[in-house]
Structure formats: structure tokens, C-alpha cells
Amino acid sequence: MKSISLYEEKGSVLNKIAPESKILYIVAALVIPYLIGSRWVSLGFIIASILLLLSAKVIRKTVPILGVSGFVLITVLLIQGLFRAGNVTPILSLGPVVFYKEGVNFALGIVINVLNILLSFCVLILTTKPSDMIENFVRKGFSPRFGYVFISIFQIIPQMTETMATITDAQRSRGMETEGNLFIRVKAFIPLISPVVMSSLINTKERALALEVRGFNSTIQKTFLNDEKKIPADKWIQLGMVVAIVAAIVFRIVLVVMYFM
Amino acid sequence: MARIEIEHLKYQYPATTKLALDDISFSVEPGEFIGIIGKNESGKSTLCQAIAGLVPNFYKGSYGGKVMVGEIEVKTVEVNEMCKTVGIVFQNPFNQVTGSKLTVYEEISFGLENMGIPKVEMIKRIDEAMELLDIIKYKDRNPFDLSGGQMQRMAIASIIAMQPEVIILDEPTSQLDPQGREEVFQAVQKLSKKGITIIMVEHNMEKIAQYSDRVVLLNDTKLVAIDTPQKIFSRDDLDSFGVEAPVFTKICRGLHLKNEETGCYPVTLEEASRLFQRLVKEESHNE
Incomplete structure (x- = not known):
């Protein structure tokens, strides 16, 4: 079954940790380096994320994610290193092409921040079943309807894509041209859009009926088949993250106060 | 078990000018197997949805008359409340998959979670429903990976687990291959043997004749007759309602072979033989 979820069950500790702990980790990884204002803290979080992903045996799944953003990051490094306003100190010359320290330094800051964001999010999305995450939220008062919409997207979008492919094949078998220049492709889009929209509407109505007859809009307190995803250490992990964030805020306030004194 | 009482039911969908159901009245005894037949647009699906409360509570529209299931007047109860008493299975098995669960086992739990059933009871009901529908071997499969017949049995299991007193099946086999169709009919037969009231819309007249205690014949939004399959399929005017009799009935009609006791043509292979x-x-003996 195709799903757009990147989650993979590997039976690791990270798979068993509460999603809230991982979300707090993301918050910490993004907020603390900003508050402390040090690139080394970001680097520390990058290393921590890599170690966590290695322990969860999902590091290979980060390669395509980093590959896509890597191209953008290299472009940033090149442009800033070569052309950033205020570039004065050359660090590398390749004939007429000169890289400057200031530009490279600025670009490295961006690269580290982006890698930190990507890897910390990978810790969550590669090791957390979306349904577990939403179920935990619903248990804490999140709307089950929004929860359903969020979870079902992961399976229903691939199904809709398959429907689209089937309709495309059907129209192609009736002589519709789908390959060629832009005009041909735009022309092909018109006979596709009507059956796709109609079938989507019909499917949505039928699914809404099917949900309704299974008590989807019930106001009764929901129960759950699966136990809440958490381990005993979760409260300590969450406490640790909150303490670290609060400490970083205090550090920042002290820094600001000292600056004005 | 609930008795179903339909009195002068009239219904018109919103933004339409024609009645979808016109003065329908009949009753269904607890544990009965009722087959609903009629040509397209005769009101079969609308009638099913009226018993389940989707008409008028989901579709809105103009509604007259009364549908009672046990002590409940269907119109006055929300669908999410009504589903505890009346379960309904639709044509397309694919569109009955919620899309929010990753395994068949979890999929069946969806309705029970919404009903607030405690976990221990939930597991008991899911296991029973899966066993009854013979889908226990698929419990860890993704619902979208099942075949049409398996998916439809899962949809039925999802409804069975909610333990309704009445189950409505609206053309549950129309989109299935012959094997899938047979799987669903076997499952329905098991439910019927358990004493659950079943109302089934089906175009396969052999199956309707085989399983139904009584058959509802609809034509152009009106009730033509409700009677035993033998009486319904022996009607001389059956063709005029766009309904074909089972093949055994047709053969016997062609041979002018009526059952002398009932005055009707046989409707199943067993009766005919x-x-x-x-x-x-x-x-x-005569020879």
C-alpha cells in the first residue's frame, strides 16, 4: 500500500517514545540555538539528531530529503561566497572566481540552520506513525474531526493519485494525447479534469456517508483500540526539553539585561 | 430485536422536483431477511437510507410519513445515534474504508472507538466480527490492499462489530467479481442465521430468491408488493417492473410447472428439483 507517510517501523526506542517528546525536541532544536545565538549549539543538535536517526535505523531515509535541499544549500553557499555584499576577505581563488570568507561564513550559518531544522523534523516524521501522533493529540483534547482529516490524507491522497492515473489511461486509450508541447498537455488536461473532479466528489460523498454510519460525528467520549504511545522516560525527556528551553530563554533575557546595563 | 414499521413514507431529495419515495408502507419482523428489488431509480437505495436515518438527517430534503425501528422514530434521531441500531453497508467497498487506519483490525475498531466502547469489549467484538466474516487472516493487512470481496467483508465486519439490530446491505456485491460476490453472500448467510434482521438490495434474483423471507418490489418510487419470493417472482406482470425472475422460475414458467400447494413457480434450484x-x-407411478 502506497502512503505518503515517511514513517518506518523499526522497533527502536525512538519508535516507542511519545510523539509529544519528539515535538518538544524539535521546538528545543529550533529555539535554543536562536536564543543562545551560537552556531555550535545548532551543530550540537545536528549531531544529536544524526545519532538519534542512526539509533532508530532510519538514517538512510534522510538521504533523499537532504539530497533535495542539498542542491539548494550548495547554491546558497556558491552565491553568498561569490557575490554577497560586504565580501572582502578572499579564502579561495579558482582563476577569476574568488570565494570570500564573509559570504561563506554567512552561507554556512544558513546551511547549519536548515540542516538542523530538517534533521530534527526527520527525528519526528521518520519514527512516528501519524495515527499515533494524532491519537495522542485527540486524547489530550484535539478535535477528532481534524485528527481524521490529518491522518486520512496520508492514505487517501495516494488513492486519489491512482484514480487520476486510471482516468488518464482510460482517456489515453480513447485517443487523448498527453505527451508533447505545452499546448497539447494543457489540451489533455481538460477531458481529465471533469471525470477526476466528479469521481472525487462522488467518492467523498460516499466516504462521508460511510463515516457517518460509523458514528463519526458522535459526541460520546471517544475510546481507543491502541494504547497511548509513551514510555516511562517520556516525562523526564519532556521535562528536560522544557527546562532546556526555559534556561535558554533566561539566558537570553540575562544577556539582553546585561547589554543595557 | 427491533421491528421496522414504515408508514406512508414520502421523500424528495433537495433541489429535485420528483419524489424519490412515494407513499411506502410495510413492516419487517425481527430476524427477517428482506430482499428489495426494482429497476434503477425505483427508490431502493433511498428506502434503505430512510431506514438507516440518512434520509432525511444526512440528505435533508422533504420528508413525510414515519419510519419506526423498534421504539425509535428514525427522523428524530441523529445518524451517529441511529447507527447503534441500524447498520448499513454500501455498494462501493473502497469508499467505505475510512483511510485513517493502517490495518484491517484497526479499521474495524473505527466505529467502536466513536461509540466509546471500552477497549476490552472492543477487542472482543472485533475478534467475533472478523471470525464471523472469515477475515481474521487479513487482520494486519492494510485495508486498501484487500480485494473487493475481502474489503466488502471488512466493511460488513465493521458494521457487525457495532452490534446493530438491523443490517442493510445496499447492492453490496454490484462491484465485485463472482468470487467476491460469493464471499459476501456466504457472510450474509451467516448473519441471517444469527437472527439479525437483514434488508438487502440486490440485482441477483437467484440470490434474493434463495435467501429472502420476503421480497419488496418497488417501481417508480412506489411499493408494488411485499410478499414471499415465490409469490413475487410468479407475478405475470414482473417484466413490466423491469425485474427478471430467477432462471429456475423462468424455466418452470416456460414449462408451466407450478407448485400445486402454493400455486407459485419454484424460485430456487432446490425447489425446482x-x-x-x-x-x-x-x-x-402413472406408467
Whole structure:
């Protein structure tokens, strides 16, 4: 079954940790380096994320994610290193092409921040079943309807894509041209859009009926088949993250106060 | 078990000018198997949805008359409340998959979670439903990976687990291959044997004749008749309602072979063969 979820069950500790702990980790990884204002803290979080992903045996799944953003990051490094306003100190010359320290330094800051964001999010999305995450939220008062919409997207979008492919094949078998220049492709889009929209509407109505007859809009307190995803250490992990964030805020306030004194 | 009482039911969908159901009245006894037949647009699906409360509570529209299931007047109860008493299975098995669960086992739990059933009870009901529908071997499969027949049985199991007193099946086999169709009919037969009231819309007249205690014949939004399959399929005007009799009935009609006790043509293979055997015996006695 195709799903757009990147989650993979590997039976690791990270798979068993509460999603809230991982979300707090993301918050910490993004907020603390900003508050402390040090690139080394970001680097520390990058290393921590890599170690966590290695322990969860999902590091290979980060390669395509980093590959896509890597191209953008290299472009940033090149442009800033070569052309950033205020570039004065050359660090590398390749004939007429000169890289400057200031530009490279600025670009490295961006690269580290982006890698930190990507890897910390990978810790969550590669090791957390979306349904577990939403179920935990619903248990804490999140709307089950929004929860359903969020979870079902992961399976229903691939199904809709398959429907689209089937309709495309059907129209192609009736002589519709789908390959060629832009005009041909735009022309092909018109006979596709009507059956796709109609079938989507019909499917949505039928699914809404099917949900309704299974008590989807019930106001009764929901129960759950699966136990809440958490381990005993979760409260300590969450406490640790909150303490670290609060400490970083205090550090920042002290820094600001000292600056004005 | 609940008795179903339909009195002068009229219904018109919103933004339409024609009645979808016109003065329908009949009742269904607890544990009965009712087949609903009629040509397209005769009101079969609308009637099913009226018993389940989707008409008018989901579709809105103009509604008259009364549908009672046990002590409940269907119109006055929300669908999410009504589903505890009346379960409904639709044509397209694919569109009945919620899309929010990753395994068949979890998929069946969806309705029970919404009903607030405690976990221990939930597991008991899911296991029972899966066993009854013979889908226990698929419990860890993704619902979208099942075949049409398996998916439809899962949809039925999802409804069964909610333990309704009445189950409505609206053309549950129309989109299935012959094997899938047979799987669903076997499952329905098991439910019927358990004493659950079943209302089934189906175009396969052989199956309707085989399983139904009584058959509702609809034509152009009106109730034509409700009677035993033998009486319904022996009607001389059946063709005028766009309904074909089972093949055994057609053969016997062609041979003018009626069951003398009932005055009707046989509707199943068993009935027809019994009649033939009796005739052969009588013939050999005469010789």
C-alpha cells in the first residue's frame, strides 16, 4: 500500500517514545540555538539528531530529503561566497572566481540552520506513525474531526493519485494525447479534469456517508483500540526539553539585561 | 430485536422536483431477511437510507410519513445515534474504508472507538466480527490492499462489530467479481442465521430468491408488493417492473410447472428439483 507517510517501523526506542517528546525536541532544536545565538549549539543538535536517526535505523531515509535541499544549500553557499555584499576577505581563488570568507561564513550559518531544522523534523516524521501522533493529540483534547482529516490524507491522497492515473489511461486509450508541447498537455488536461473532479466528489460523498454510519460525528467520549504511545522516560525527556528551553530563554533575557546595563 | 414499521413514507431529495419515495408502507419482523428489488431509480437505495436515518438527517430534503425501528422514530434521531441500531453497508467497498487506519483490525475498531466502547469489549467484538466474516487472516493487512470481496467483508465486519439490530446491505456485491460476490453472500448467510434482521438490495434474483423471507418490489418510487419470493417472482406482470425472475422460475414458467400447494413457480434450484423429482415419480407411478 502506497502512503505518503515517511514513517518506518523499526522497533527502536525512538519508535516507542511519545510523539509529544519528539515535538518538544524539535521546538528545543529550533529555539535554543536562536536564543543562545551560537552556531555550535545548532551543530550540537545536528549531531544529536544524526545519532538519534542512526539509533532508530532510519538514517538512510534522510538521504533523499537532504539530497533535495542539498542542491539548494550548495547554491546558497556558491552565491553568498561569490557575490554577497560586504565580501572582502578572499579564502579561495579558482582563476577569476574568488570565494570570500564573509559570504561563506554567512552561507554556512544558513546551511547549519536548515540542516538542523530538517534533521530534527526527520527525528519526528521518520519514527512516528501519524495515527499515533494524532491519537495522542485527540486524547489530550484535539478535535477528532481534524485528527481524521490529518491522518486520512496520508492514505487517501495516494488513492486519489491512482484514480487520476486510471482516468488518464482510460482517456489515453480513447485517443487523448498527453505527451508533447505545452499546448497539447494543457489540451489533455481538460477531458481529465471533469471525470477526476466528479469521481472525487462522488467518492467523498460516499466516504462521508460511510463515516457517518460509523458514528463519526458522535459526541460520546471517544475510546481507543491502541494504547497511548509513551514510555516511562517520556516525562523526564519532556521535562528536560522544557527546562532546556526555559534556561535558554533566561539566558537570553540575562544577556539582553546585561547589554543595557 | 427491533421491528421496522414504515408508514406512508414520502421523500424528495433537495433541489429535485420528483419524489424519490412515494407513499411506502410495510413492516419487517425481527430476524427477517428482506430482499428489495426494482429497476434503477425505483427508490431502493433511498428506502434503505430512510431506514438507516440518512434520509432525511444526512440528505435533508422533504420528508413525510414515519419510519419506526423498534421504539425509535428514525427522523428524530441523529445518524451517529441511529447507527447503534441500524447498520448499513454500501455498494462501493473502497469508499467505505475510512483511510485513517493502517490495518484491517484497526479499521474495524473505527466505529467502536466513536461509540466509546471500552477497549476490552472492543477487542472482543472485533475478534467475533472478523471470525464471523472469515477475515481474521487479513487482520494486519492494510485495508486498501484487500480485494473487493475481502474489503466488502471488512466493511460488513465493521458494521457487525457495532452490534446493530438491523443490517442493510445496499447492492453490496454490484462491484465485485463472482468470487467476491460469493464471499459476501456466504457472510450474509451467516448473519441471517444469527437472527439479525437483514434488508438487502440486490440485482441477483437467484440470490434474493434463495435467501429472502420476503421480497419488496418497488417501481417508480412506489411499493408494488411485499410478499414471499415465490409469490413475487410468479407475478405475470414482473417484466413490466423491469425485474427478471430467477432462471429456475423462468424455466418452470416456460414449462408451466407450478407448485400445486402454493400455486407459485419454484424460485430456487432446490425447489425446482424437488418439483421435477415429484413429477417424475408421479409420471412413473402413472406408467
